[in-house]
Amino acid sequence: MATRFANRRAAGRELARELERYADRDGVVVLGLPRGGIPVAYEVARALDAPLDAFVVRKLGVPWREELAMGALASGGVCVLNDEVVDALAIDESTIAGVLERERGELERREHLYRGKRAPLEVAERTTIVVDDGLATGATMRAAVAALRRRHARAIVIAVPVASSVTCGQLASAADEIVCARTPAPFVAVGLWYSDFSPTTDGEARRLLERAVDAPAPLGRRSGC
Numbered sequence: 001m002a003t004r005f006a007n008r009r010a011a012g013r014e015l016a017r018e019l020e021r022y023a024d025r026d027g028v029v030v031l032g033l034p035r036g037g038i039p040v041a042y043e044v045a046r047a048l049d050a051p052l053d054a055f056v057v058r059k060l061g062v063p064w065r066e067e068l069a070m071g072a073l074a075s076g077g078v079c080v081l082n083d084e085v086v087d088a089l090a091i092d093e094s095t096i097a098g099v100l101e102r103e104r105g106e107l108e109r110r111e112h113l114y115r116g117k118r119a120p121l122e123v124a125e126r127t128t129i130v131v132d133d134g135l136a137t138g139a140t141m142r143a144a145v146a147a148l149r150r151r152h153a154r155a156i157v158i159a160v161p162v163a164s165s166v167t168c169g170q171l172a173s174a175a176d177e178i179v180c181a182r183t184p185a186p187f188v189a190v191g192l193w194y195s196d197f198s199p200t201t202d203g204e205a206r207r208l209l210e211r212a213v214d215a216p217a218p219l220g221r222r223s224g225c
Contacts, residue, residue: 002184007196008036008133011161012043015131015181019159022129023048027154029121031055033132033144034110035200040161041131042208048129052212053121054114054205055130055148057140058103060096062089070096072143073103075111075120076150080143114206118213128153134190135163135180138171145174162193 005011022028028050032041038054045052060071062085070091071081079100086096111120130144141158148156155176165183172178184193191197 002182002193004193004195005161007194008039008200009043011133011181011194012040012131013047015040015159015161015179016044016047018179018181019044019048019129019157022050022127022157025050025127027125028127028129029053029123030129030131031121031123031144031148032205033057033130033140034114035202035205036134037132038114038205038208039200040133042212044129044131044159045212050129051121052209054111054209055144056107056110056114057144057147058107059140060099060103062091063095063099069137069139070099072140073100073107074140074143074147075107076147077104078143078147078150080139080146082139110202113202114209123148124152125154127155127157129157129159130175131159133161134193135160135167135171136187136190138163138167141171142174145171162190163187 030041030045030050030052032038032054034054034056041052055075057072057074059069060073062068062070070085073079128148132141135141145156158171158175158178160180162182163180164187168178168180168183
């Protein structure tokens with residue numbers, strides 16, 4: 001049986017070793033999916049000497065079963081619906097529109113909270129590594145990838161410490177590459193593979209993003225060099 005990660009940052013350090021080929025390369029950016037993906041992405045970005053940003057994705061929960069995702073909304077307004085859930089529960093367009101309106105407001109709030117007045121990292125014509133703390137259904141990651149395609153990312157790499165092998169297989173065609181450090185079986189849930197899976201707070205996510213921005217530029221990449 002696979003051992004558990006101590007916490008998200010330890011998982012990020014292990015995941016970074018799977019991504020070493022992207023270290024010290026121009027045109028590579030790392031995006032963490034808030035909130036749990038930010039500590040993982042911070043360690044990946046630090047190891048690769050790559051810039052870090054948040055890429056906000058909100059689950060669209062079924063109103064009477066919030067834990068069940070009927071889709072996801074990503075930065076840039078991209079919405080991905082799970083047609084199987086929508087059709088099976090006969091969810092009408094007005095219900096979807098109401099959930100979208102609510103989650104769009106929360107997405108905008110979080111983008112401002114995490115980034116402040118900083119402009120989002122440019123991903124056009126760049127290799128974009130999208131990081132989360134794990135993949136279960138993959139709905140939020142699929143929405144993120146769809147949004148990044150619209151922003152003309154040169155290549156999209158999905159990177160997670162742990163995932164269901166089935167989900168990794170399903171997402172493989174959506175991205176240019178998928179890196180799952182561990183695919184234990186049975187998988188059950190992401191949180192089972194962490195000794196400490198306590199929620200990442202907004203404050204912690206923001207501090208890590210600010211720390212990444214304030215880090216000195218790597219040698220040879222400073223302005224004027």
